[in-house]
Amino acid sequence: MKVGIVGLGFRLGYIVPLFVAAHPDFEVVGYVDPAPAGLPRLQNAKVSAGKQYNTLEALLDNEELDLLMVGSPNTMHLDHIRAGLDRGLKIFTEKPVVTTEAETMELARLIGEHGADRIMVGLVLRYAPLYTDLRKAQQDGLLGDVASIEASEHIPPYHGAFFMRDWRRYDRYAGGFLLEKCCHDLDLYNGVMGCRPSRVASFGGRRSFTPTNAPQSHGANDLEVYHRKPSGWLGSDKVFDSDGDIIDFQTAIIEYANGASMTFHTNLNVPDDFRRFAVIGAKGMAEGDFVRNYFKVTDARTCDKLIDKTYVHSELSDHYGADEQMAADVLAHLLTGAPLPVSVVDALEAGLLAIKIDEARRTRSVINLAETWQRFDAALAGKQRLRA
Template sequence: MKRIGVLGFGRRINSVLKNLMSVADGNVSVVAFYDNSAKAVERISAEYPGIRVCSSVEELVTSPDVDWVFIGSFNAAHCGHAVAALDAGKDVFCEKPVATNRQQCQDIVAARQRHPDQQFVVGFVLRYSAFYRTMKRWIDEGRLGRLISMEFNETLSPFHGAAMHGNWRRRSEWSGPMILEKCCHDIDLLLWMTGSKPSRVASFGGLNFFTSANAHHNDLYPVGPKGFRYYDRGLATGFAVGTEHNITPFNDDKDTIDNQVSILELENGARVSFHFCMHSAKLERRFYMCGTRGSIRADVLTGTLEYTPVGWEPTSETVRPIEGDDHGNAELPMVQDVLACMLHGAPPPTTLEDGLRASYTCFGIDEARENGAVVDMAGYWADIKR
């Protein structure tokens, strides 16, 4: 039996825990939590009768009845929570991203060096989907040959973007850069699929829609079936339930952005472009990779994976390894792997090192956007080697 304590008990970690308990056959239980929102404390206490409410991070991580600490707080708190849990001798499941700035990455690396034998799993859920695992297998089989260049993207629906811009994600002091908060998953997939990492990056991005000047857009569409205005739908129906930070997405109380295009050159010589937009009527989460022996096009939202080899009369292969959803039906496979790690000491399938590489790539991209410069990534990678 493994007993879990939770730091930051919001929508995401609740869903992870519900899925975990659904496959754990009574072998895990959630015993305690700490959340700094009174609303969250009230909601979770009602939802988990008998759970102990802690009054500090310290109390939670030093509780003798807690074996694993699950971290689902705002991004900027992850590092402090993870370091406290490691130093208290606990194993850790940490939601992405592991850190919101370089200093935090260094702090977490130092904590890891102090406690190399404790488990540390990062919640990069997309990696667990049959969709991306099939795509990775195709690449490892050599179907692409050597990767020459590629593009990938994440385009969010307007009400998804609205939910993000109306909650804590609007402020980098809580979320870090938006590319980190929203796209470190996609960046992790890039690094995993290519087995490489960027040597230099450039980027442009900004805030072009979710500002007070566009508030009138909420009046352009009829009120929806449940009585919500169009841009209030995400907030009102689920995203960021119950924290004190929810306001209209058309606010100027923010320093994060809603669209960005980036270019990356990888250490293996391939070139990459990445586009994200938080106000998209047509949704995609798509990869398009061109190699010396073939091309792969993959959109997890439709679940369609296509391969076309180079040749005189190429026959394309198209498979639908999953029914499409934003995470490629990866939630149950992820908690099954997390459970194996918890109960049987199986190696963590997505590690702190994966989390650090994705975070550093996002920091480099955001530095390039802020400074209007091409960023050499060598300095970031030196941090990990130290």
């Protein structure tokens, strides 16, 4: 299997060795990246990155590829995906797929033209054992009709500081923190609800990573905490006086088409971090935490614990045991056509939700999504080429 990479950043530098481990014939024959931050990790894993090319067009002209992996900054994804589709390639793209509503509609049009099965998306949490168990409990009827979800993604200060220093601090490149980081979570709970969001509202801003909260001294501990995670493209040493427009906390309120609702909270400065959910249904309640590695289901009528489970994950996994499973499943899909638990359309729906939540935060309004979904469906159907 001949593979090309455009954007050899930290993420692809991590997951490509997992693909190689899952299938020895997985061979990277070339990459495009002027400053490949993920290359040292490939070298440490004794995985070749192939030949470096200056442009994606040169890579596609000179190599016969079975798969194009897109790990470039988010704002570049659409052009790179389009180039791969035009060459008839299968594509694996990191999340979020695109960064704006206009790009979403354009990619939906391309999907309508080329087919959704040509694009796979790295929404890795769909492969996590905890999420698999949550969906099984739901399918087994333990929860009943879902009424509401309370969910969060919280990251520790060292990781929040990374966002303040990395290219992701700029909305114009990343699409905003909620889209860049929390599209995973929004996708998961869209899956649980089984229908699209209908209305959103949101509040948030930056209150932790501000000049008034900067440490008074710059000792070794400050360097350890706030500079532990290296930044890549357009990196900066500034944390509390970052020039980015990224937020560091946000709360969203979401109503779904079936009448159920969700609150979602994110914060970039949580020293004892957690990433948890409570899914509350008519028959039972499911609660779990991806960081603290537990899952429980409680019967609503008897209060009996129907499931009480903990997880132990490989130290290799950045995502709670999900990364290795994603590599295996994506390869099975490529080689045998085996189904995947998430599609590019799912990814675009989660991305649109994040984009509209941020719009609601900026405009201080409640946004009805009916017209947005109408345009999205029309673009998928190829009926019109619309831009937001």
